[in-house]
Amino acid sequence: MVATDILKDLVQKTSSRILLLVCDGLGGLPHPESGKTELETARTPNLDALAQRSNLGIAELVAPGITPGSGPGHLSIFGYDPIQYQVGRGALSAIGIGLDMTPQDVAARINFCTLDEQGRITDRRAGRIPTEESARLAALLQARVTLPGVEAIVRPEMDYRGVLLLRGEGLSDQLSDTDPQITAVPPLPVRPTAPGLDAQHTAELVNRFLDQARQVLRQERPANGVLLRGFAKYPDLPKVADRYQLKAGAVAIYPMYRGLARLVGMELLPTGKTMRDQIETVRQHWSEFDFFFVHFKYTDSAGEDGDFARKVRMIEEVDGYIPDLLALGADVFAITGDHSTPAVLKAHSWHPVPFMLHSRWVLPDEAERFTERHARRGSLGHFHMSQAMVLLLANALKLLKYGA
Amino acid sequence: MVATDILKDLVQKTSSRILLLVCDGLGGLPHPESGKTELETARTPNLDALAQRSNLGIAELVAPGITPGSGPGHLSIFGYDPIQYQVGRGALSAIGIGLDMTPQDVAARINFCTLDEQGRITDRRAGRIPTEESARLAALLQARVTLPGVEAIVRPEMDYRGVLLLRGEGLSDQLSDTDPQITAVPPLPVRPTAPGLDAQHTAELVNRFLDQARQVLRQERPANGVLLRGFAKYPDLPKVADRYQLKAGAVAIYPMYRGLARLVGMELLPTGKTMRDQIETVRQHWSEFDFFFVHFKYTDSAGEDGDFARKVRMIEEVDGYIPDLLALGADVFAITGDHSTPAVLKAHSWHPVPFMLHSRWVLPDEAERFTERHARRGSLGHFHMSQAMVLLLANALKLLKYGA
Numbered sequence: 001m002v003a004t005d006i007l008k009d010l011v012q013k014t015s016s017r018i019l020l021l022v023c024d025g026l027g028g029l030p031h032p033e034s035g036k037t038e039l040e041t042a043r044t045p046n047l048d049a050l051a052q053r054s055n056l057g058i059a060e061l062v063a064p065g066i067t068p069g070s071g072p073g074h075l076s077i078f079g080y081d082p083i084q085y086q087v088g089r090g091a092l093s094a095i096g097i098g099l100d101m102t103p104q105d106v107a108a109r110i111n112f113c114t115l116d117e118q119g120r121i122t123d124r125r126a127g128r129i130p131t132e133e134s135a136r137l138a139a140l141l142q143a144r145v146t147l148p149g150v151e152a153i154v155r156p157e158m159d160y161r162g163v164l165l166l167r168g169e170g171l172s173d174q175l176s177d178t179d180p181q182i183t184a185v186p187p188l189p190v191r192p193t194a195p196g197l198d199a200q201h202t203a204e205l206v207n208r209f210l211d212q213a214r215q216v217l218r219q220e221r222p223a224n225g226v227l228l229r230g231f232a233k234y235p236d237l238p239k240v241a242d243r244y245q246l247k248a249g250a251v252a253i254y255p256m257y258r259g260l261a262r263l264v265g266m267e268l269l270p271t272g273k274t275m276r277d278q279i280e281t282v283r284q285h286w287s288e289f290d291f292f293f294v295h296f297k298y299t300d301s302a303g304e305d306g307d308f309a310r311k312v313r314m315i316e317e318v319d320g321y322i323p324d325l326l327a328l329g330a331d332v333f334a335i336t337g338d339h340s341t342p343a344v345l346k347a348h349s350w351h352p353v354p355f356m357l358h359s360r361w362v363l364p365d366e367a368e369r370f371t372e373r374h375a376r377r378g379s380l381g382h383f384h385m386s387q388a389m390v391l392l393l394a395n396a397l398k399l400l401k402y403g404a
Numbered sequence: 405m406v407a408t409d410i411l412k413d414l415v416q417k418t419s420s421r422i423l424l425l426v427c428d429g430l431g432g433l434p435h436p437e438s439g440k441t442e443l444e445t446a447r448t449p450n451l452d453a454l455a456q457r458s459n460l461g462i463a464e465l466v467a468p469g470i471t472p473g474s475g476p477g478h479l480s481i482f483g484y485d486p487i488q489y490q491v492g493r494g495a496l497s498a499i500g501i502g503l504d505m506t507p508q509d510v511a512a513r514i515n516f517c518t519l520d521e522q523g524r525i526t527d528r529r530a531g532r533i534p535t536e537e538s539a540r541l542a543a544l545l546q547a548r549v550t551l552p553g554v555e556a557i558v559r560p561e562m563d564y565r566g567v568l569l570l571r572g573e574g575l576s577d578q579l580s581d582t583d584p585q586i587t588a589v590p591p592l593p594v595r596p597t598a599p600g601l602d603a604q605h606t607a608e609l610v611n612r613f614l615d616q617a618r619q620v621l622r623q624e625r626p627a628n629g630v631l632l633r634g635f636a637k638y639p640d641l642p643k644v645a646d647r648y649q650l651k652a653g654a655v656a657i658y659p660m661y662r663g664l665a666r667l668v669g670m671e672l673l674p675t676g677k678t679m680r681d682q683i684e685t686v687r688q689h690w691s692e693f694d695f696f697f698v699h700f701k702y703t704d705s706a707g708e709d710g711d712f713a714r715k716v717r718m719i720e721e722v723d724g725y726i727p728d729l730l731a732l733g734a735d736v737f738a739i740t741g742d743h744s745t746p747a748v749l750k751a752h753s754w755h756p757v758p759f760m761l762h763s764r765w766v767l768p769d770e771a772e773r774f775t776e777r778h779a780r781r782g783s784l785g786h787f788h789m790s791q792a793m794v795l796l797l798a799n800a801l802k803l804l805k806y807g808a
Contacts, residue, residue: 063407065794069807
């Protein structure tokens, strides 16, 4: 009963346009004093008016109880079951910091760690060193490590994390982690996890990298070692052009979301630093694409910081953009999130996210507002987010009848 | 989209505790006069107050329209899809009467039956003889049957049913039933249904048992024969410790439910004969476990007896325990049933069961009471019970984020 299997025969090119706004970490939980969520607390006259002319629903990104990372969350929104399509941690980290991976590259997540004099791990996160310190160490490694025949790219990610990307011919991602996930033991050597010369060769290269990294970081404190995990190639996902017959443009500011959009074949549109810039970018490219993905980050950032009031303000800021987004004149306009980030949890959460779908062809719900609780009662019901793209295509009249 | 596949990488040990109360046969149907179900009729101030601070939903144990036995019902609650994980009838019967099966044992369900002088079946249930009569016949067989090299254990189950358990080396459960499912023909001999010496050897032993049983029961009336079906070994299910990283304690009075809990690796806690004893048992072991399964039988018993008023009283009795259960201080508290047992049907039924989930991290529904109809409108929606454990783990903050 997966609509994707029959979709390819039904999609057709039309002149209609779909606009998808993803407010990162949109869903929330009640403030302990008011009993109201961030969406319920915010003044959102524009979202509310739209809700009254739309269909609402509540969507699971992965499965009930599973907290989605940004990768699985966005893949689900783009119509890819995130359990079927798994993106390795290394690739996701590389995408997240904006590295353009080629199909030959292999990437791994780096944890900067602390080793004692015997080379045993005493802290897997090196006291959670800040990003600037990771950046300095990554630059050191980048400058001093050399591997025969391949390029080793080392970049900081956030806090104590970084990325190692190997670029060259004949590389494999079938490699074991060096992170033993416990302390008081040395990092593990990398071993090939599949037969074949490529995996063996790549393992040897990575072990050389580890030897050199140990020398380079020897005198550093507190981070004097690296742990590697999640070796991964760039995942070969089906592209939205093939799957949906869509020419899709992505307007996102942060590298992670640009990377995720590129993963499914969207074109990345250069834009500015604000939502105002993003809307202007969409407007300028309006005639060139039939699908636009617009990403708004700051609902999530405020939630992650545990700042309920700021998340409320960010939602109100989004509300202020709704008239301009509507003025673009999309045939279908949808608003949702890639996961919930309740301020009271200060983290992504497993709670399903509200979803709003507006087009000329909806039978409106009786919702008064766009909130989690209104969405739960919405006519789209409690559905899996990976089904949403089919609804958007249908409302854009881009799908033929199934069967005669 | 099966969360189980990814769960193993996400679960982590924490100090949080989950309390799961299963009220056997909880769901019901309206009384013909009042139009209200047992839950709707009962006075349940504590359940109602809890419902107002919880998420509700209505859960399918197996699949829409399928009436679950206690085995599939509980497996589903414990997070095991009961169509994927089938427990053979023989093993379920052995578990149900409290026999401790070893991995070598093979068990079969016995029906005491009536044979005519030519050895043809005239009644497959021997006029539904009562349990005491089956107990006497089982004791006779136990005393007189001897098999070479293996121990044959014969025990009564309920009414005309019993259990045969063979204990020894090299036994197989790949055997055909002797019950032809029709009358006027003799019982079938047992045949191996798989190649190999073990199945052939076990078939010979069972046929010897059948020969001896015919001699032992020859003069009995009305039950003078046995039919065997559902040969099964003890099923090797994944254990909750591996699957969920849970140290789980089961507090159940009846052997069947203790057996089902043991099947998934829960520790059986000795307890008394009342719910009051069970709660005290949980309290005493509170620090030793992070998951407690508490089973309450009498909602089902009253339903099976068709006693609507008694089922209402049993629900009210459960309601009286809620304050003490809440006082245990679990981080997550869930209440549900393993199937419906409407008094008007006097039997298990296919109706999905109400489910209530309480934790600090729920966005409460707008339910006023804990009833089937409120549960149907609950935010957990109409879901498959085998997903419930993931929700409990999520609400206990025992799951890491999926993907970066």
